[in-house]
Amino acid sequence: MTTDPGGAxxxxxxxLSGHGLAFRYPDTAPxxxxxxxxxxxxxxxxxxxxxxxxxxxLLRLLSGSLTPETGEIHVDGERVRRGRRALNELRRRVQLVxxxxxxxxxxxxxxxxVSFGPMNLGLAADxxxxxxxxxxxxxxxxxxxxxxxxxxSYGQRKRVVxxxxxxxxxxxxxxxxxxxxxxxxxxxxxxxxxEGLRAAGTxxxxxxxxxxxxxxxxxxxxLLNRGxxxxxxxxxxxxxxALLAAARLRPAWAPAAGRALRAADLLDPRAPDPxxxxxxxxxxxxxxGG
Numbered sequence: 001m002t003t004d005p006g007g008a009x010x011x012x013x014x015x016l017s018g019h020g021l022a023f024r025y026p027d028t029a030p031x032x033x034x035x036x037x038x039x040x041x042x043x044x045x046x047x048x049x050x051x052x053x054x055x056x057x058l059l060r061l062l063s064g065s066l067t068p069e070t071g072e073i074h075v076d077g078e079r080v081r082r083g084r085r086a087l088n089e090l091r092r093r094v095q096l097v098x099x100x101x102x103x104x105x106x107x108x109x110x111x112x113x114v115s116f117g118p119m120n121l122g123l124a125a126d127x128x129x130x131x132x133x134x135x136x137x138x139x140x141x142x143x144x145x146x147x148x149x150x151x152x153s154y155g156q157r158k159r160v161v162x163x164x165x166x167x168x169x170x171x172x173x174x175x176x177x178x179x180x181x182x183x184x185x186x187x188x189x190x191x192x193x194x195e196g197l198r199a200a201g202t203x204x205x206x207x208x209x210x211x212x213x214x215x216x217x218x219x220x221x222x223l224l225n226r227g228x229x230x231x232x233x234x235x236x237x238x239x240x241x242a243l244l245a246a247a248r249l250r251p252a253w254a255p256a257a258g259r260a261l262r263a264a265d266l267l268d269p270r271a272p273d274p275x276x277x278x279x280x281x282x283x284x285x286x287x288x289g290g
Contacts (some may be wrong), residue, residue, distance in 0.1 A: 012056045014077060015041040015203040016062055016094060016172050021071035023057060031057045035071070039172065039205055044198055046121075046218035046234060047207040050248035053225040055207040056099075056176055062205065063096035063174045063270045076171070092121070094172055095165035099177040101157035109150070109161050110136070111145040133169040139193060155186045179210065190244045191217060211238055216275035223247050233271070253277075 060066040107113035118128040239255040258273030274280035
């Protein structure tokens with residue numbers, strides 16, 4: 001947050017925004033008719049909703065892989081103009097990573113795949129190699145550089161695709177279900193890695209069906225169901241059972257646990273809801289048998 005000259009707290013500037021977005025696929029009802037969304041710089045924004053509710057469509061509109069029928073996309077406050085050059089610049093600054101890594105992996109080795117984007121920017125070979133090395137280190141897969149992509153595990157392939165996006169040095173990473181198909185340990189490892197990227201200044205837009213993950217990780221959320229149902233702080237929006245029901249999502253665990261613990265007089269009314277079962281156990285001192 002920033003402070004204006006009068007001393008009031010001002011919202012962080014928008015890294016990415018959509019204004020009056022309308023879109024429909026051929027021979028279908030509109031997905032969006034006049035959608036407004038705002039992604040604050042340096043934040044983690046969760047995008048939630050049912051299948052068919054428009055999550056992936058929104059991500060593709062924001063990243064330039066779909067063009068809205070009407071409306072505008074802004075990056076760092078500047079309107080993205082029509083035309084190949086403007087679209088290429090949008091795609092450089094806003095990188096979309098699909099849910100299935102096999103949709104984006106096509107090179108024989110990890111280093112070749114990660115270097116594809118930087119080489120297409122026309123960078124010198126030394127500059128491209130520096131970007132590849134940096135991206136592999138950031139995703140903690142330097143040891144995989146020479147591995148054939150077809151021999152990688154699913155989680156490793158996810159990281160390679162992320163490294164390829166990161167090597168483009170985008171200001172915004174747009175991730176479609178990045179934790180889908182990962183086991184719990186893989187989810188936590190990936191979230192920690194993404195948090196490192198956020199700490200370094202990358203804005204993250206993450207679609208997910210995992211309400212509990214969004215509750216504990218996202219700063220703000222966009223709740224969609226062929227239109228915007230709600231937007232705001234994650235822990236406010238995702239604590240509303242009626243909104244989640246409208247988005248065909250199950251209730252978040254943390255607010256329900258917090259209500260139950262307070263009803264049993266086991267949690268201070270002023271304390272935040274425990275975001276995970278492990279955090280609830282620590283609050284109750286169950287780990288030590290207290």
